[in-house]
Amino acid sequence: GALSTLRASLRAGGIDGAAIYGTKATLRIAGPAYRPTGAVLYRTHVGPAVTGPKGPRRLEGLRESAMGLRLSRGLAALRRRGERLGAPFSGNGYHYQARAVMQAVAAGRTEDPRMSLAESVEIMAMIDTARAGWSGEGTS
Known part of the structure; x- marks a missing residue:
């Protein structure tokens, strides 16, 4: 019963971030x-589900109606009062990987169990393939 959509681009402009939409919040x-x-x-403060002839339903019937338009505007006003959540961080975002490598080496391991060397090599191959596609040239 869930839907997921992902859009990503390294070349096209877009919003730098992500959004997760749910029935109770965004x-x-x-x-x-x-x-x-x-x-x-x-x-999103939406009332309880409405029970129809086919069982519980939420606001499906209102989506295309004038009432649905008014409702979506009201919900948008409610969403504007968002709760800000901080995300303190240190470094440039790659310090987690550096820390994992240091811990693995200190423990005498050659890789971290969360990401194998084979997986790292596979990701680098994908990046090389993408890079070759951008320039129209082969990998170097």
Whole structure:
């Protein structure tokens, strides 16, 4: 019963961050994605589900109506009163990886169990393929 949509681009302009929409709230996370600077939680105060002939339903029938338009404007006004959430961070966002490498080396391991060396090599190959596509050239 859930829907997920993802849009990402390294070349096209867009909003630097993310949004998670739910039936009770929306969470807007400020970018950059690798080092979020904070978030705002917008709670949506919607009444209980309406029971129809096919069982419980929420506001599906109102979406396309004039009442639905007024309702969406009212909900947008409620969302504007968001709760700001801080996201304190240190470093540039990659310090977690550096710390994991230091801990693995100190423990005598050659990789961290959360991401294997093979997975790291696979990701680098994908990046090389993407880079080659941008320039129209082969990988170097």
